[in-house]
Amino acid sequence: xxxxxIEQLFVPAFGNPALNARHDGxxxxxxxxxxxxxxxxxxxxxxxxxxxxxxxxxxxxxxxDLAMCxxxxxxxxxxxxxEEGLPxxxxxxxxxxxxxxxxxxxVAIVTGDTKVVDRGKGDGIYINTAGIGVIESRDVIxxxxxxxxxxxxxxxxxxxxxxxxxxxREGLEFESTIESDCAPLSGPISVLADAGVPVxxxxxxxxxxxxxxxVEIAQTAGLHLRLDEAVVPIREDVRGxxxxxxxxxxxxxxxxxxxxxxxxDAADLTLEILQSFDVCQGAAVIGSVxxxxxxxxxxxxxxxxxxxxxxxSGEQLPRIC
Amino acid sequence: xxxxxIEQLFVPAFGNPALNARHDGxxxxxxxxxxxxxxxxxxxxxxxxxxxxxxxxxxxxxxxDLAMCxxxxxxxxxxxxxEEGLPxxxxxxxxxxxxxxxxxxxVAIVTGDTKVVDRGKGDGIYINTAGIGVIESRDVIxxxxxxxxxxxxxxxxxxxxxxxxxxxREGLEFESTIESDCAPLSGPISVLADAGVPVxxxxxxxxxxxxxxxVEIAQTAGLHLRLDEAVVPIREDVRGxxxxxxxxxxxxxxxxxxxxxxxxDAADLTLEILQSFDVCQGAAVIGSVxxxxxxxxxxxxxxxxxxxxxxxSGEQLPRIC
Numbered sequence: 001x002x003x004x005x006i007e008q009l010f011v012p013a014f015g016n017p018a019l020n021a022r023h024d025g026x027x028x029x030x031x032x033x034x035x036x037x038x039x040x041x042x043x044x045x046x047x048x049x050x051x052x053x054x055x056x057x058x059x060x061x062x063x064x065d066l067a068m069c070x071x072x073x074x075x076x077x078x079x080x081x082x083e084e085g086l087p088x089x090x091x092x093x094x095x096x097x098x099x100x101x102x103x104x105x106x107v108a109i110v111t112g113d114t115k116v117v118d119r120g121k122g123d124g125i126y127i128n129t130a131g132i133g134v135i136e137s138r139d140v141i142x143x144x145x146x147x148x149x150x151x152x153x154x155x156x157x158x159x160x161x162x163x164x165x166x167x168x169r170e171g172l173e174f175e176s177t178i179e180s181d182c183a184p185l186s187g188p189i190s191v192l193a194d195a196g197v198p199v200x201x202x203x204x205x206x207x208x209x210x211x212x213x214x215v216e217i218a219q220t221a222g223l224h225l226r227l228d229e230a231v232v233p234i235r236e237d238v239r240g241x242x243x244x245x246x247x248x249x250x251x252x253x254x255x256x257x258x259x260x261x262x263x264x265d266a267a268d269l270t271l272e273i274l275q276s277f278d279v280c281q282g283a284a285v286i287g288s289v290x291x292x293x294x295x296x297x298x299x300x301x302x303x304x305x306x307x308x309x310x311x312x313s314g315e316q317l318p319r320i321c
Numbered sequence: 322x323x324x325x326x327i328e329q330l331f332v333p334a335f336g337n338p339a340l341n342a343r344h345d346g347x348x349x350x351x352x353x354x355x356x357x358x359x360x361x362x363x364x365x366x367x368x369x370x371x372x373x374x375x376x377x378x379x380x381x382x383x384x385x386d387l388a389m390c391x392x393x394x395x396x397x398x399x400x401x402x403x404e405e406g407l408p409x410x411x412x413x414x415x416x417x418x419x420x421x422x423x424x425x426x427x428v429a430i431v432t433g434d435t436k437v438v439d440r441g442k443g444d445g446i447y448i449n450t451a452g453i454g455v456i457e458s459r460d461v462i463x464x465x466x467x468x469x470x471x472x473x474x475x476x477x478x479x480x481x482x483x484x485x486x487x488x489x490r491e492g493l494e495f496e497s498t499i500e501s502d503c504a505p506l507s508g509p510i511s512v513l514a515d516a517g518v519p520v521x522x523x524x525x526x527x528x529x530x531x532x533x534x535x536v537e538i539a540q541t542a543g544l545h546l547r548l549d550e551a552v553v554p555i556r557e558d559v560r561g562x563x564x565x566x567x568x569x570x571x572x573x574x575x576x577x578x579x580x581x582x583x584x585x586d587a588a589d590l591t592l593e594i595l596q597s598f599d600v601c602q603g604a605a606v607i608g609s610v611x612x613x614x615x616x617x618x619x620x621x622x623x624x625x626x627x628x629x630x631x632x633x634s635g636e637q638l639p640r641i642c
Contacts, residue, residue: 005435009409013416014399014423014430026431028396030455033352039398039451040434075349077360078335079449081402088330095334102335109335110347113361114326115447117640123442128400128434130360130451134351319438 024065024204027135027142036071038062039130045319047094047124049168051160051180054127055097057255057321060184061206062131063105067186068202068258070141070193071133073105078112078129083122094125105184107131137193143220145200150289151267152225153260155188155274156181156282157233158210162252162317163241169319172245176237181279183256188277192260197270201261204254206321208312211250213259214287214297215311225297227287227309250299251312253320261289345386345525348456348463357392359383360451366640368415368445370489372481372501375448376418378576378642381505382527383452384426388507389523389579391462391514392454394426399433399450404443415446426505428452458514464541466521471610472588473546474581476509476595477502477603478554479531483573483638484562490640493566497558502600504577509598513581518591522582525575527642529633532571534580535608535618536632546618548608548630571620572633574641582610 011019019026025038042058052060059076066073078098082091102109139145164180166172185204192199201221203213210232218225234249242249256279262270267285274280297309332340340347346359363379373381380397387394399419403412423430460466485501487493506525513520522542524534531553539546555570563570577600583591588606595601618630 009413009416010433010435013420014433016429016431019429019431019433026396026398028431028453030356030395030453031354033354035351035453037396037398037453038432039400039449041400041402041436041449043402043436043438074351075347075358077347077358077451079360079362079400079451081362081364081447081449092330095330099334108337108340110337110340110349111359112331112335112340113449114331115362115364115642117364117444117447120441121444123438126402126436126438126447128360128362128402128449128451130398130400130449132349132351132356132358132453321436 024068027069034135036066036069036133036135038065039128040065041126041128042321043126043319044165044321046168049165049180050177051164052182053094053097054125055094056101056182058127058129059098059101059105060182060255061321062129063107064185064204066131066133067189068204069135070137070202071135072190073107073131073133073186076102076107076109076129076131078109078127080114081122081126082114082116083124084116084119086124105186139198141199141202143201143217146217146221146223146261146289147200148223148289148291149264150200150261151264151285152287152289153262153267153270154232154284154286155258155280157235158205158254158257159234159238159242159249159252161255162320163238165320166245166317167241174237174241178237178241181254181256183279185256185258185279188274188280191273192270195269195273197262197266199260199262202258204258206253206255209251209253211309212312215309218297219295222294224290224293225287226290227299229299229301231284232286233282233284253317345389348390355456357387357390357454357456359386360449361386362447362449363642364447364640365486365642367489370486370501371498372485373503374415374418375446376415377422377503379448379450380419380422380426381503381576382642383450384428385506385525387452387454388510389525390456391458391523392456393511394428394452394454394507397423397428397430397450397452399430399448401435402443402447403435403437404445405437405440407445426507460519462520462523464522464538467538467542467544467582467610468521469544469610469612470585471521471582472585472606473608473610474583474588474591475553475605475607476579476601478556479526479575479578480555480559480563480570480573482576483641484559486641487638488562495558495562499558499562502575502577504600506577506579509595509601512594513591516590516594518583518587520581520583523579525579527574527576530572530574532630533633536630539618540616543615545611545614546608547611548620550620550622552605553607554603554605574638
């Protein structure tokens with residue numbers, strides 16, 4: 001429904017080339033420099049969950065959106081909407097987590113704003129971050145650069161963030177604790193660039209998960225994205241939790257996972273680089289791009305049948321980020 | 322209290338030179354270009370008020386913060402936190418108002434995000450905008466550049482935004498409708514720069530009004546700011562509304578007013594330029610800067626007495642922006 005809102009309300013109203021590109025962030029020119037600029041608001045419930053909290057999420061989410069534009073993230077802003085009565089200790093813990101995440105990602109939080117709303121008119125705290133990064137490569141890393149023959153590489157196992165938040169929110173206990181994959185992705189992506197890997201497109205797998213990302217890119221690129229279910233890594237505990245709760249892990253949000261589109265002959269080098277980072281240890285080729293049927297993403301299931309991947313209608317897991 | 326939060330929590334945690342400058346926005350270097358970067362969240366109640374709405378406010382507020390850094394505003398991001406049940410017509414009206422304000426200010430809204438929170442967990446809509454502008458001048462426009470002898474120029478009458486919102490919120494009726502002064506200030510400021518006026522510092526008079534702005538600048542610059550109450554323009558209806566409601570117009574928020582610090586011999590040219598713009602027609606010299614008593618702002622009252630201007634403790638008018 002957010003997608004509909006974007007298509008029907010925001011794009012027609014604000015329409016401009018940067019917004020129309022439907023990217024994780026905008027790529028704009030400024031005095032001969034190419035910048036990426038992105039924003040996200042974070043309303044996750046609960047504020048703290050295994051593997052992260054609203055603070056680390058707010059930093060890594062925007063850092064990753066910039067990285068997906070092929071940018072080196074540099075500066076963040078932080079806007080806080082705080083509900084009257086939020087304990088100061090909670091706020092301090094969130095702020096400390098943001099600063100730790102910013103240091104880990106190599107960005108500085110340089111400007112901010114705080115608004116306090118009356119008790120009952122917020123939900124503890126909402127955080128918005130916006131970020132600026134510099135795009136050093138001349139290649140355009142975007143859905144429009146995806147080409148037939150490209151390999152689709154997934155950076156690691158999927159479904160952890162959504163299930164971690166869900167379990168924390170509902171007080172569910174599984175055999176093992178599922179931790180969010182929340183992490184900055186700018187490191188591995190800058191090394192891909194430094195190694196000269198001709199990356200065509202990057203997309204992090206947040207709201208709507210892997211499935212929504214491939215549907216969106218197939219539609220924007222006007223190409224066919226074909227995934228192979230059997231090679232998509234999913235941890236057994238995540239798969240089990242999804243089965244119990246009736247979720248499809250392909251649609252569950254991640255906060256430290258992305259897909260990369262690279263020419264088939266660059267796939268091995270890409271995998272080698274990604275797997276050298278802890279956060280991308282589980283990287284794998286999960287599919288490829290072909291010409292037709294245009295605008296569709298399909299999945300070859302474990303038993304060999306092929307089905308069309310749909311865009312999620314409604315939110316499977318609200319308030320996940 | 323926001324001020325205390327900033328001093329005691331955010332600055333120590335995120336501390337870096339850009340944040341430490343206590344400016345309306347951060348000034349950062351990027352590939353040899355100087356950028357201004359600023360953010361604000363908007364939680365105003367009601368959403369619509371005479372002279373503006375949360376949408377125009379969200380655009381003009383961030384445009385003005387960039388202008389106060391001496392930057393030419395270029396790009397905005399927009400983050401929406403929407404409460405479930407907000408009528409689509411209300412959202413459309415706000416979005417249209419944002420686009421009109423962006424066009425008027427010469428900026429493009431290039432990236433955005435939407436989150437929906439459960440009914441009762443928001444308050445209709447909160448909007449965050451962040452903005453990027455380019456700083457073309459080599460002068461540092463900041464509190465640290467204020468010098469003894471500088472003239473303090475106010476761009477127009479004060480107190481309208483706060484009283485307009487207050488009247489709309491409480492359903493008060495005065496003889497005339499008080500309209501918010503909400504407007505972009507980037508136009509007059511860029512003309513000051515083009516004319517070579519050596520502007521030392523600019524500050525818009527939002528939360529806390531004129532009084533808080535001069536106290537903050539006196540403290541940061543370590544100089545004495547002396548204002549003359551008799552020459553500060555306040556409309557009669559605004560003064561009357563303030564008297565009835567027990568507000569001091571010096572502390573009431575404005576959304577289209579600023580003060581400029583310029584060398585005394587540049588004051589006439591500054592006034593001439595500002596008064597040529599509708600939004601700054603009422604510009605006037607309202608005081609001057611001297612060496613001591615350091616860190617204090619004082620007001621010569623209409624009857625000739627001089628008193629120290631205090632920082633507002635607590636919020637005189639909550640949810641005003």
